[in-house]
Amino acid sequence: MNPAKRHEIFSRLRAANPHPTTELRFNSPFELLVAVVLSAQATDVGVNKATAKLYPVANTPEAIFALGEAGLKEYIKTIGLYQTKAKNVIGLCKMLIELHGSQVPHDRDALEALPGVGRKTANVVLNTAFGEPTMAVDTHIFRLANRTGIAPGKDVRAVEDKLVKTIPSEFMRDAHHWLILHGRYTCIARKPKCPECLIRDLCEFKQKTI
Numbered sequence: 001m002n003p004a005k006r007h008e009i010f011s012r013l014r015a016a017n018p019h020p021t022t023e024l025r026f027n028s029p030f031e032l033l034v035a036v037v038l039s040a041q042a043t044d045v046g047v048n049k050a051t052a053k054l055y056p057v058a059n060t061p062e063a064i065f066a067l068g069e070a071g072l073k074e075y076i077k078t079i080g081l082y083q084t085k086a087k088n089v090i091g092l093c094k095m096l097i098e099l100h101g102s103q104v105p106h107d108r109d110a111l112e113a114l115p116g117v118g119r120k121t122a123n124v125v126l127n128t129a130f131g132e133p134t135m136a137v138d139t140h141i142f143r144l145a146n147r148t149g150i151a152p153g154k155d156v157r158a159v160e161d162k163l164v165k166t167i168p169s170e171f172m173r174d175a176h177h178w179l180i181l182h183g184r185y186t187c188i189a190r191k192p193k194c195p196e197c198l199i200r201d202l203c204e205f206k207q208k209t210i
Helices: 003-016 029-038 044-054 061-076 082-099 108-112 119-128 139-148 156-166 169-185
Strands: none
Touching: 003 169, 029 044, 029 061, 029 082, 029 119, 044 061, 061 082, 108 119, 119 156, 119 169, 139 156, 139 169, 156 169
């Protein structure tokens, strides 16, 4: 895909949604971090339902750590893989208290050292909490980048690197949100909604739906 076409794609996405953000509900970097850890292989809607009950009771590393794994499980048991996630969240709370003064670190290596936090989660936190121009590639973005021709790649990291390299800098801060929302609601997996897609004339997908 040539740079002019890519620039036009992001210009249209920005015009349609000038201030995009995550659909996870949060009021602090810590609440965001926990929500993103809980969202692995789960829906944002499901995570929001659980955190709506959890955060009024416990929304700091100390408060969640005080719940313990058993206590935390009661709030998140509706989320997939909740037992492993409870262990990871309690573990990351302990590390935040002991190593980071109970603050979410603004540093990739420190974030990725936390239990349950991989590159994608770190990218979401760096982008959404701290405004860094990072690209968190999930299944939606991976599919969209390959299908449209915006940034084809054989694996998640290849797509991430290509997106970061080729997306014009003026769009980078919000690009992650535009792509994930477009992949979640328009360029869906089984039958993309091409007739209502605002970039269909720029997309290089050959099997467009009519």
